[in-house]
Every structure is written in structure tokens, then in C-alpha cells.
Amino acid sequence: xxxLCLSEIGxxxxxxxxxxxxxxxxxxxxxxxxxxxxEKRRRLKLSQRLLALRSLVPKITNMNLATILDDAAAYIVxxxxxxxxxxxxxxxTEALCGDGPQASADKMTQRKIWKEMGxxxxxxxxxxxxxxxxxxxxxxxxxxGAQTDFQVTSINEHxxxxxxxxxxxxxQFTKLLETLSICGFELNxxxxxxxxxxxxxSSCIKGAPGEMLEASWTKGLLQEIxxxx
Amino acid sequence: xxxLCLSEIGxxxxxxxxxxxxxxxxxxxxxxxxxxxxEKRRRLKLSQRLLALRSLVPKITNMNLATILDDAAAYIVxxxxxxxxxxxxxxxTEALCGDGPQASADKMTQRKIWKEMGxxxxxxxxxxxxxxxxxxxxxxxxxxGAQTDFQVTSINEHxxxxxxxxxxxxxQFTKLLETLSICGFELNxxxxxxxxxxxxxSSCIKGAPGEMLEASWTKGLLQEIxxxx
DNA sequence: CGCAACACGTGAAAC
DNA sequence: TGTTTCACGTGTTGC
Numbered sequence: 001x002x003x004l005c006l007s008e009i010g011x012x013x014x015x016x017x018x019x020x021x022x023x024x025x026x027x028x029x030x031x032x033x034x035x036x037x038x039e040k041r042r043r044l045k046l047s048q049r050l051l052a053l054r055s056l057v058p059k060i061t062n063m064n065l066a067t068i069l070d071d072a073a074a075y076i077v078x079x080x081x082x083x084x085x086x087x088x089x090x091x092x093t094e095a096l097c098g099d100g101p102q103a104s105a106d107k108m109t110q111r112k113i114w115k116e117m118g119x120x121x122x123x124x125x126x127x128x129x130x131x132x133x134x135x136x137x138x139x140x141x142x143x144x145g146a147q148t149d150f151q152v153t154s155i156n157e158h159x160x161x162x163x164x165x166x167x168x169x170x171x172q173f174t175k176l177l178e179t180l181s182i183c184g185f186e187l188n189x190x191x192x193x194x195x196x197x198x199x200x201x202s203s204c205i206k207g208a209p210g211e212m213l214e215a216s217w218t219k220g221l222l223q224e225i226x227x228x229x
Numbered sequence: 230x231x232x233l234c235l236s237e238i239g240x241x242x243x244x245x246x247x248x249x250x251x252x253x254x255x256x257x258x259x260x261x262x263x264x265x266x267x268e269k270r271r272r273l274k275l276s277q278r279l280l281a282l283r284s285l286v287p288k289i290t291n292m293n294l295a296t297i298l299d300d301a302a303a304y305i306v307x308x309x310x311x312x313x314x315x316x317x318x319x320x321x322t323e324a325l326c327g328d329g330p331q332a333s334a335d336k337m338t339q340r341k342i343w344k345e346m347g348x349x350x351x352x353x354x355x356x357x358x359x360x361x362x363x364x365x366x367x368x369x370x371x372x373x374g375a376q377t378d379f380q381v382t383s384i385n386e387h388x389x390x391x392x393x394x395x396x397x398x399x400x401q402f403t404k405l406l407e408t409l410s411i412c413g414f415e416l417n418x419x420x421x422x423x424x425x426x427x428x429x430x431s432s433c434i435k436g437a438p439g440e441m442l443e444a445s446w447t448k449g450l451l452q453e454i455x456x457x458x
Numbered sequence: 459c460g461c462a463a464c465a466c467g468t469g470a471a472a473c
Numbered sequence: 474t475g476t477t478t479c480a481c482g483t484g485t486t487g488c
Contacts, residue, residue: 033482033484034460035483035484036482038462038463039462039463039482039483042462042463043480043481045295046294046295052298053302053305056302056305056306056309064477066275066278069275069278069279069281072301072305073278073281073282076282076285076305077285079305079308079309080308082312083308083311083312083315086312086315087315089319189421190419190420190421191420192420261467262467262468263468264468265466265468267476267477267478268466268468269466272465272466293463294464295463
């Protein structure tokens, strides 16, 4: 039971039984090699530490010793990447706030870092995130119905940011997407979450190429679309 | 020289020499226990993995096996704390971004309204985020076509996490949604981003209430769906 | 001297 | 079947 018995301590169903000192037990004068118990304690400690490390890693592939080490290493690499991405994002966000004089220069260089898809995704998701959770200026919002709300903000001349709350019904979002597509809008970055029977949609939409998107006009159109679905 | 000899591989000055099979070498017919070399390879692999893990942890206290595990665990905890702190700070910074000096009272109340939903949204988005950018193990992915890829991971018995890369065409995502809806899937938290002609979708899908979702089975179904659209 | 850490070979269980 | 992984006891080394 003691020692580095991963199979047992880890909750694996197949415990193994060490063959141990069961041989020559008639007149057991086996020298026992003085440090037998010390070695047992050492192995126990090691197994405890190994399982402590194991419990910290979320992605479980196997209960092997090698796999535990692999998973832990991979997880550390992921965490390091994530910390780096978050730090960069934080710097960029602070630069967007315009507080530091040197911030805009950093922003340009950091933009170059966001080349890979995953990082770009982070950007868009975090943008949707901030748009949804924290830009709470609903002064221009239109209450279309119960549990229904939406807001349109202009990002640039070709892009609009919209956020929509609609009751969560089966084909609601699909219909909305379809209608938007029919009307010539293109959804770029979108996040959806559902909560207590309502659906919260945040999206960055783009019109046809060369077309100017004007917030108030689009808002009226969206109002009609949402009413219709 | 081989095996899990930390003291040697790790650059410790005191290399130890295993006592090895030097005894009974007159007429060495020691059984050699068939898996002797296999065990050597195993130990070598373990030592390599252990050192790989070791090299990832900046704070070195000792070269012990136990210490390596301890340091790695402590480092992971530190990284997790750091990620949490950075995330919070990022959200706070984005909240402050664009705030006038007069954060009006109505805004405060609106913050409260959005707090619950915002937190839930934040969790779902961060989950999608981690799923997309973190777990880059695409070993189980199925390449359906050019610029097309998808992966299915099991979250729990009722939820599956999917990520899909498909070429960005007008009604592609709408069709995908429609088909999923027809097949009885319910999209809970979804994030979409488009990049260089491809569309990256990350979603947490739920089956009908009470229905068990099995990853491999669903993967086959999704493959057919994606082929079909 | 003891104490702690380690590599090694080995039988055996699991896959 | 054979391969892989594991716990165990032991001799050894450095402090």
C-alpha cells in the first residue's frame, strides 16, 4: 500500500500487490538491509508529491508516471503562453485607454504578435467580452419586447458592434443569422451565451465591401429583424 | 550512465557509478530477467521527462526528485494565481476604459444587472478560450477537407466541447447551426472568429435533456454534418 | 556513525 | 502472445 504505488493511490481500479518480503519467511533472517523502511518512506513521499502535482493539472491523459510528467510539462507550457498572451493583451488594452505616452508605440508592435489564429481569436473574444460585460451605456438601447434588448455601436465606417438579448428559443439565433445574411450582413466575431432562458449575443458585423454602415440606420433595420423573428 | 540518474544528467558534480552486474561475473549466467534493457529504457525516458519538466520551472531549490516535483507544483500554483490576477486586471482595465470621470449612478445599477450575466458570460468565454488556444492537441482531429478541421472533447456526460474550422463562406455557419438544431443539439456557449478566409468556431453543445452525449459517436455525426454543408 | 537520496535488477500485474 | 509499467529490496554514495 505504501510506496510509489500510483495505480492504487490514484484511484485506479487495478491495485497491484507487491511481491514484497514474503519469500524465505520460514526463519526470516533476511538482513532487511537497514534502510528498508526509510526507502519505503521515501517512496511514499514521492508518490504523495507526484499525486499533488497530478491534481494540479486539469488535462488527464493517463495515470502513468511518464504521462503525469508529460501532462504537467505541457500544462506549464500552456500556462506560460497564456500568461504571456494575457500580459500582452493587458498592455494593449491599457494602450487603448490612452494613458501612457509610450503606449501607442507598444501597441503597434504588439499588434504584430497577434498573427496566429489563436491569438487573434483571443483578441476578438476579449473584445466581445468587454463589449458585453462592461460597456453598459444603454442610453441608445431599444426595448423591443420583454426580455429583449439590443444595442448598436459603430466601430468604424465598415463595422458595427451589436449586442442582442433575445429569449432563448430553439431556432431563434439561426433565424437571426439567416436574416442578417439575407440582408447582406457578415458576422465576423461572435460570442453567444445563454442564461436563464435568455440568449446574449455579441457580434461584430460588416456590410458588403465598400458599403458604409451607419449606426442609426442599421439599428432601425435590426429592430425590424428582431421584431420579425 | 543511463537510467534515472539525476545527479549525473542534471549536471551535478558528483556522478555516481551504479554497482550494476559486476558481481558473479566469472561464469555470468545471471538470468538477466528478460526486461532488463526495457527497464533501462523506461528509466531513461523517465529521467528525460523529469528533466524536461525541470527545465520549465525557473525556481530551482534542489536537484532532488522530490524537490523537482515540489517546485513544479508550486510553479503551477503560482502560474494559475498569476493568470487569475491578470484576467481580473484585464477585465478591470477594460471596464475603466472609456469611463468618464463621472461614472453615473445609472451606470452603476446597470453594472449590477450585468454582473450576473457578465460573470457567467466571462466564464463561458474563458472556457471557450482555453479550449481553443490552450489545448492544441489536434492528434484526434479529423481532416475532412482542405482548410477544414474539427475536434470533439467530452466535458461531462451531457456536454461536449467542439471546435471547428471551416472555410468562410456566406451561409456556412448558418447551415451548420441549422443542421445541429435539426439533429437535436443545443448550442450553449459559442464563439466564432474569422481569419484569412477560414472560420473558427468553438462551442459547448448539449444534447436533449437526459440524453447522454458520447464523444466518439458525436464526432462521427459531426463529421457527416460538416461534410454535408 | 547514521541519514537521505539514488540507480539498479527483478518478479509480477496490466495492457 | 509479448510489451510496458510498476513496486520492491538492496548496495552504494555523499553529507
